[in-house]
Amino acid sequence: MFRGHNKCKEIVVSSQRTGSPSGEFYRYLKGSFNLSLVIKFNDDGAKGVIRFPKPGHTATHLRDEKTTIPVLRVSSWGLTVDSPQRLGPFIIMDFVEGTTLTTLLKQPTETEQDEVILATDVDDEKLDYVYEQLADYMLQLSRLNFPKIGALAKDPTANKWIVSERPLTYNMNELVTVVSKYSTSGWPTAPFASARHFLASLADEHLVHLEAQRNLANSPSDAKRRFVARQNFKKLPTNMLADPKTLRITAVLDWEFTNAMPAQFAYDPPWWLLLLGPDMWLENYLMEKFMVRYEPRLEQFLRALERVEARATQDGDSNGSLLSARMRESWKTKRFWFDYGIRKGFEVTGEERLDDELSEQMEKLVIRKMDQLKAYDAECKARFS
Known part of the structure; x- marks a missing residue:
C-alpha cells in the first residue's frame, strides 16, 4: 500500500x-x-x-x-x-523529468517576479531545434478538422471524436473567477456551427465584461478605447518540459481548456515567440520595440515550419495550403492582431471612430464606468484602511 x-x-x-x-x-x-x-x-x-x-x-x-x-x-x-x-x-x-522550456530560453532575471522574456543572446541553432519541434506540433494540430466549434468528446458508439457541447475557454473561466457579478446568462448553450457566430459571441462576452468589471477602465479615455474595440469586434511556453542538455521537448502540458476553435486561429503566427505575450509586452514597452524583437524570431520560426512542411511533403503527408504561407498572410494582413485581441478579453482597446448611435452609447457608458470606479475605490478604501 x-x-x-x-x-x-x-x-x-x-x-x-x-x-x-x-x-x-x-x-x-x-x-x-x-x-x-x-x-x-x-x-x-x-x-x-x-x-x-x-x-x-x-x-x-x-x-x-x-x-x-x-x-x-x-x-x-x-x-x-x-x-x-x-x-x-x-x-x-x-x-x-524535465525543465520548463521558458527556463531554458529566458533572459536571466534577478527575481521570480521579473518579466520572462526570450534571451537576446539565445543560440540560433538551439532555437531552430526548439522551433522545429513546436512547428511540427502546430502543423499536426492545424490538420485536425471538426464540423463545429465547442468542447470535444469521444462518441463511444461511433468511436470517433465529436464536438458535443458549448466551448469553455480559458478567458471564460477567468471572467467568472476574477470579475465579481459577471453574468453568464448570455453564454452559449450549444456548439457553434460557424466562426461568424462564435466571434459574435466573443464580442458580446467582451461587452458584458466591460459593463461588469467596475475597475476595468481607469479614466474616461480608457473607457472609450475599450468600448470602441469591443464594438468593432462585434462588427467583424511554461507549459512545456524539455531535456536541459539536448532541448528535446519531453512533454506538452496544460490542455485543460482545449476546444475545437475556428481554423483561422490555427493559421496565426504563434504569439509566444518572445515568451512574454504581446498584451503584457505592450503594457510596458512601445509597439516599435516589440516589432524589432518579434519579427526576426517570427521569420526564424516560419523557416523552421517550412522545413517541417518540406519533410512532411516528402513523406507523402501533404494537406493543401501550407501553414507557413497562411501564417505569413495572417501577419501581413494584421489578422493576427484581430484574432489575438478577440481572445483576450482583459486587453481589448481601440481608437477608431464610431457612428452617431454608438458614440452616444459610448458617452453613457463612460459615465457609468466612472461612477463604478468611484464606488469601487471608495469600497476598497473603507475595507482596507
Whole structure:
C-alpha cells in the first residue's frame, strides 16, 4: 500500500494503479488549476502523478490518438464519485523529468517576479531545434478538422471524436473567477456551427465584461478605447518540459481548456515567440520595440515550419495550403492582431471612430464606468484602511 500522508492517498493509488501497490510520497506540484502529488513506486522506481481536480483527460486522449505530441501517459482517472471520501475528480499519470522550456530560453532575471522574456543572446541553432519541434506540433494540430466549434468528446458508439457541447475557454473561466457579478446568462448553450457566430459571441462576452468589471477602465479615455474595440469586434511556453542538455521537448502540458476553435486561429503566427505575450509586452514597452524583437524570431520560426512542411511533403503527408504561407498572410494582413485581441478579453482597446448611435452609447457608458470606479475605490478604501 502507498504510504502517503493520509489514508485517502493510500486508497486512491492502491485501488487504481496496476503493478506493485507500494510506494512513497515524493513531492507535490502546484499549478494555476492543479494540485499534483508525485509518487515514487517501489516496483521499478517509476514516478506517477495524481492530479486534482483539473479537467484534461479528454484532450489528452485526443492528442495521443491523433498526433505525435509528447503525451503524459494516463494510467487511470475518475470522477468525484470514484474518489475516496469524494475528494474530487482525479487523473493518475506518468511523471516526466524535465525543465520548463521558458527556463531554458529566458533572459536571466534577478527575481521570480521579473518579466520572462526570450534571451537576446539565445543560440540560433538551439532555437531552430526548439522551433522545429513546436512547428511540427502546430502543423499536426492545424490538420485536425471538426464540423463545429465547442468542447470535444469521444462518441463511444461511433468511436470517433465529436464536438458535443458549448466551448469553455480559458478567458471564460477567468471572467467568472476574477470579475465579481459577471453574468453568464448570455453564454452559449450549444456548439457553434460557424466562426461568424462564435466571434459574435466573443464580442458580446467582451461587452458584458466591460459593463461588469467596475475597475476595468481607469479614466474616461480608457473607457472609450475599450468600448470602441469591443464594438468593432462585434462588427467583424511554461507549459512545456524539455531535456536541459539536448532541448528535446519531453512533454506538452496544460490542455485543460482545449476546444475545437475556428481554423483561422490555427493559421496565426504563434504569439509566444518572445515568451512574454504581446498584451503584457505592450503594457510596458512601445509597439516599435516589440516589432524589432518579434519579427526576426517570427521569420526564424516560419523557416523552421517550412522545413517541417518540406519533410512532411516528402513523406507523402501533404494537406493543401501550407501553414507557413497562411501564417505569413495572417501577419501581413494584421489578422493576427484581430484574432489575438478577440481572445483576450482583459486587453481589448481601440481608437477608431464610431457612428452617431454608438458614440452616444459610448458617452453613457463612460459615465457609468466612472461612477463604478468611484464606488469601487471608495469600497476598497473603507475595507482596507
